[in-house]
Amino acid sequence: MGKKMGRPPTYSDDAKVYLSATEGGCKLQKGSERRAIINALVDSGGVMTLAELDAKFGYIIREPVMALQRAKWLRIEEAGK
Numbered sequence: 001m002g003k004k005m006g007r008p009p010t011y012s013d014d015a016k017v018y019l020s021a022t023e024g025g026c027k028l029q030k031g032s033e034r035r036a037i038i039n040a041l042v043d044s045g046g047v048m049t050l051a052e053l054d055a056k057f058g059y060i061i062r063e064p065v066m067a068l069q070r071a072k073w074l075r076i077e078e079a080g081k
Contacts, residue, residue: 013049017053017074017075034073049079
């Protein structure tokens with residue numbers, strides 16, 4: 001049997017997103033939304049909350065952030081942990 005797929009984790013607005021670019025498993029296209037997220041994190045010193053990212057882009061940016069986490073570009077930690 002194959003590996004079971006569970007629900008993706010859900011994070012609060014206060015969860016911190018950390019840049020983890022030394023492990024990035026794929027290249028990012030110039031001008032892409034994912035590249036813009038990485039650039040925003042670099043400009044802010046490597047860490048932002050999910051709420052700050054949402055505010056910067058003007059919409060909920062969770063899906064591409066989660067994709068970057070799966071590609072090992074980002075690390076997300078829930079606030080208070």
